[in-house]
Amino acid sequence: MTNPDTLSPALLAWATRALGARPTIHHVSHPRENSRVWQLTLPSHIRFYLKVSPEPVMYERETLALRHAVPALGAGRAPQLRASSADHLALLLTSVPGRPLKQQKLSRAEEARAHRQGGALLARLHAAGDLNGARRAEAEQALQAAADSAEHHLQEAGDRLTAAEQKRVRELAEQLRTLPPLPLAFIHGDAWERNLLWSKELGHAAWLDFERSRFAAAVQDFVLMACSTWADRPDLRAACLQGYGRDLTPEEQQALKCLAALDAMNCVIWGPKLDDPSVTTRGWRTLDRLVEGVFA
The missing domain is CATH 3.90.1200.10 (Aminoglycoside phosphotransferase (APH), C-terminal lobe)
Structure with missing residues (x-):
């Protein structure tokens, strides 16, 4: 059985390609069943977050928001979308202070x-x-x-x-x-x-x-x-x-x-x-x- 807290090799490979370097991984999901989030830290100490959406509709909604509406909030006021994968329902996001x-x-x-x-x-x-x-x-x-x-x-x-x-x-x-x-x-x-x-x-x-x-x-x-x-x-x-x-x-x-x-x-x-x-x-x-x- 797959451990839902563990980042799969396929997801890690996708994130590594998107970031251009292999990150260290820390599981940071909310304490609820459908939350799957990992903090990814590059050797340069820059942090990103990898989020796997619970359902396709949530992936689609968040992707649309991050591409077309969220940038209006301004730098540092919301995560920015670094990469997304419809196959994995995955979003690679920048870190936000706070x-x-x-x-x-x-x-x-x-x-x-x-x-x-x-x-x-x-x-x-x-x-x-x-x-x-x-x-x-x-x-x-x-x-x-x-x-x-x-x-x-x-x-x-x-x-x-x-x-x-x-x-x-x-x-x-x-x-x-x-x-x-x-x-x-x-x-x-x-x-x-x-x-x-x-x-x-x-x-x-x-x-x-x-x-x-x-x-x-x-x-x-x-x-x-x-x-x-x-x-x-x-x-x-x-x-x-x-x-x-x-x-x-x-x-x-x-x-x-x-x-x-x-x-x-x-x-x-x-x-x-x-x-x-x-x-x-x-x-x-x-x-x-x-x-x-x-x-x-």
């Missing part, structure tokens, strides 16, 4: 700076995608597609939800169908503190992990932060949106609440499957806030 906010203890001022810069970078990303033709249609249908997923999520969650919780989720999902057209964007798709880097030395932020990037409603990029960090830190919400350059419209705020219900369903379903109590807790807490009417 560590995820989730892994650091920062002062409140530093946290605010990181979120403000993170919001500014999201604004650049949102404006970078080419919203023409099929891509615009994809973005325009994003909230409808989210609403369509609600019943499946509820069935999978089963009797883990009370009748009141099920009713609230259905109500909010249906409200997504009645909202007017919202601002569209090329979104990160997984924007929260696990993927927001902060460099204390440089005093700047960066985003990574674009495998869920896509064309959608811009507000969809704020759901994870609204359901996690912002729940206890409205000051960080304000900082992020200040950096973003605008507050959410009333219609976007309503969409955010509706989308939070669907994120809660995902957490309740996938948290136990992934053996991740923090994800499960996020889901139940969001549901409680929605049922009690205190989600903001």
Whole structure:
């Protein structure tokens, strides 16, 4: 049986050709089943990362993002694509200064700076995608597609939800169908503190992990932060949106609440499957806030 933590000879040979030298290898995947990432260090001490995508669609999304939208963030603000292999679903990426906010203890001022810069970078990303033709249609249908997923999520969650919780989720999902057209964007798709880097030395932020990037409603990029960090830190919400350059419209705020219900369903379903109590807790807490009417 192949050890998923071990870089295969074929992948190592591909990376060596792309880098022009044989690197030393260090396994640095996230502690979850489908994460496969290695740090590659050249004899010159320059570092790269080799990432194998879990699914073809994630490889395609991240490749598109890195080629066509992510460069708009600027040097050092996101990984750059050195090489890619559709055969291996592999991406060879440059290293970016900093560590995820989730892994650091920062002062409140530093946290605010990181979120403000993170919001500014999201604004650049949102404006970078080419919203023409099929891509615009994809973005325009994003909230409808989210609403369509609600019943499946509820069935999978089963009797883990009370009748009141099920009713609230259905109500909010249906409200997504009645909202007017919202601002569209090329979104990160997984924007929260696990993927927001902060460099204390440089005093700047960066985003990574674009495998869920896509064309959608811009507000969809704020759901994870609204359901996690912002729940206890409205000051960080304000900082992020200040950096973003605008507050959410009333219609976007309503969409955010509706989308939070669907994120809660995902957490309740996938948290136990992934053996991740923090994800499960996020889901139940969001549901409680929605049922009690205190989600903001």
